[in-house]
Amino acid sequence: MLQDVTFGQYYETQSFVHKMDARIKLLALILYVVLIFVVKNFYGFLVVGAFLIVATIFSRVPLGAMLSSVKGILFLILFTVLLNVFFYQAPNETILFWVVSVESLTFAGFMALRLITLVLGSMLLTLTTTPVALTDAIESLLSPLKVIKFPVHELALVMSIALRFIPTLMAEADRIIMAQKARGADFDSGSLVARAKAMIPVLIPLLISAFRRAEELGDAMDSRSYSSSAVRTKYKKYRLTYRDLIGSIICVISLAGVILLNVYAGGIV
Amino acid sequence: MQIISKSLTFSYNEKANFSRRALDGATLTVNEGDFFGIIGETGSGKSTFIQHLNGLIPLQSGTLTVGEFNLTVPKKRKEKKAFLKSLKQLRSKVGMVFQYPEYQLFAETVREDVAFGVKNFFPNASQEEVDFKVKKAIELVGLDYNLVAEKSPFDLSGGQKRRVAIAGVLASEPETLVLDEPVAGLDPVSKKRLMSLLHTLHDTGVVKTVIIVSHDMNDVMENCNRVAVFENGKVVKECEPKSLFENYDDYALSRLGLPVTAYLTKTLKGVGVNVESSYKIEDFTNKLIEKYFENR
Numbered sequence: 001m002l003q004d005v006t007f008g009q010y011y012e013t014q015s016f017v018h019k020m021d022a023r024i025k026l027l028a029l030i031l032y033v034v035l036i037f038v039v040k041n042f043y044g045f046l047v048v049g050a051f052l053i054v055a056t057i058f059s060r061v062p063l064g065a066m067l068s069s070v071k072g073i074l075f076l077i078l079f080t081v082l083l084n085v086f087f088y089q090a091p092n093e094t095i096l097f098w099v100v101s102v103e104s105l106t107f108a109g110f111m112a113l114r115l116i117t118l119v120l121g122s123m124l125l126t127l128t129t130t131p132v133a134l135t136d137a138i139e140s141l142l143s144p145l146k147v148i149k150f151p152v153h154e155l156a157l158v159m160s161i162a163l164r165f166i167p168t169l170m171a172e173a174d175r176i177i178m179a180q181k182a183r184g185a186d187f188d189s190g191s192l193v194a195r196a197k198a199m200i201p202v203l204i205p206l207l208i209s210a211f212r213r214a215e216e217l218g219d220a221m222d223s224r225s226y227s228s229s230a231v232r233t234k235y236k237k238y239r240l241t242y243r244d245l246i247g248s249i250i251c252v253i254s255l256a257g258v259i260l261l262n263v264y265a266g267g268i269v
Numbered sequence: 270m271q272i273i274s275k276s277l278t279f280s281y282n283e284k285a286n287f288s289r290r291a292l293d294g295a296t297l298t299v300n301e302g303d304f305f306g307i308i309g310e311t312g313s314g315k316s317t318f319i320q321h322l323n324g325l326i327p328l329q330s331g332t333l334t335v336g337e338f339n340l341t342v343p344k345k346r347k348e349k350k351a352f353l354k355s356l357k358q359l360r361s362k363v364g365m366v367f368q369y370p371e372y373q374l375f376a377e378t379v380r381e382d383v384a385f386g387v388k389n390f391f392p393n394a395s396q397e398e399v400d401f402k403v404k405k406a407i408e409l410v411g412l413d414y415n416l417v418a419e420k421s422p423f424d425l426s427g428g429q430k431r432r433v434a435i436a437g438v439l440a441s442e443p444e445t446l447v448l449d450e451p452v453a454g455l456d457p458v459s460k461k462r463l464m465s466l467l468h469t470l471h472d473t474g475v476v477k478t479v480i481i482v483s484h485d486m487n488d489v490m491e492n493c494n495r496v497a498v499f500e501n502g503k504v505v506k507e508c509e510p511k512s513l514f515e516n517y518d519d520y521a522l523s524r525l526g527l528p529v530t531a532y533l534t535k536t537l538k539g540v541g542v543n544v545e546s547s548y549k550i551e552d553f554t555n556k557l558i559e560k561y562f563e564n565r
Binding site: 175176178179180181182183184185186188200201202204205208209 | 320323325353357360361364365367370372373374375376385386389390423437438441
């Protein structure tokens, strides 16, 4: 069933990483992404790997949940690797056969590592942070933009509503699929075009229901005089703790480590 | 088709740590010709149960036979494939009308929407045959074919939409019709009309067996010849509605609320008026009137 699909699902538990401030975690992720793109050699990935392992241990998230995210992009990784193996060109290549060289293989491996660590890192964020905390964090981090009249609150609201309705619409899609199956619809066989066509009886009712829900939600908000311009307080206040300090320090040390390794060990090519 | 389920058990998210047992050994027999009622609280497993009847949910444990179909999923790959293919045939025989079926309409016209099932189940049927079946189904549910056929289903009223959705199931000529909360959200007049429509379909033999799911005691009392009460995924009672009425003090039944007639009998007894018990509102009213004139 559709609900089984892991979509950045929150893993409920108590841990050091879970208790960290979502804002810090989000900033840490941005730093981490920068880190991955700054890395120039495999030694740097040792630092990234160490960072990931430490973070995973302290998040108490099962390894299986983390690795399942890689399974989802396996095709993308394979695609990237193949493209790089065949099209990467470096000066003074050591050709192994045809266009495949030692350099292209190394570079392909490098790209694969980059993708995998990228996904694992962002997976760790969504596994340890509730969607609500995440949108709150985005709102808080973007709030300086209010000065230039950027609708920060509205953006956060749109995001949280969208996230909130993912499971609802998934359940709805499940129900509609069942109903159409009961009328003999076949979603699992036939050509690609036939299968795409078979989705029409699901997509149209789903779209209609999404619009209906949106309208109902809008009415419900209106009836409670919801206004985005109103000054509102937060139910949950986020405060920085020693955990956030430690987390930030580890991130900065990792970045420094990677930069140092870049300087002293050089690039792979 | 006779439906026999034995110790049917089903859990959602079977492997996850938050799995929930929706069915816990449901044992039940529905005979051909029954107007069968399934009642239970929300979450008692009634919807999960009926979704097994045409293979929308694969069997986890227990056995289920629907007519000559055995719904146990074969383990061998080849047999499993053949089994999954045969489900289509089963689905054409067991028509399933979901809760709020009007939310599943999708086609541009009523005619096309009703034809969807027919075309799926009878891929070799000619256009004339399809049209004939569609017309018949639309007329069966009491709509004027010439008036609605070319209309968009989204332009119809709520009650009409539901009729169109039911026609969409009837068009493939199922032997058994299963309806999940068919009157939910309808006004009293549409409710009554829909119920009498189901009775007409049943009495005239358009469908042989009707199964309705409801959490309203009165719906089931008034309409069914057999009733099963679901509680926590089990069938706690399977009987005639009359005996359900007579044992309304049972825990399971009191949670569902008393049927109107039982409530009145009880209240009248409290003030010293003894009315012979009868569970259908019409019979009950007649007896009450008789009693009234007797006393005058």
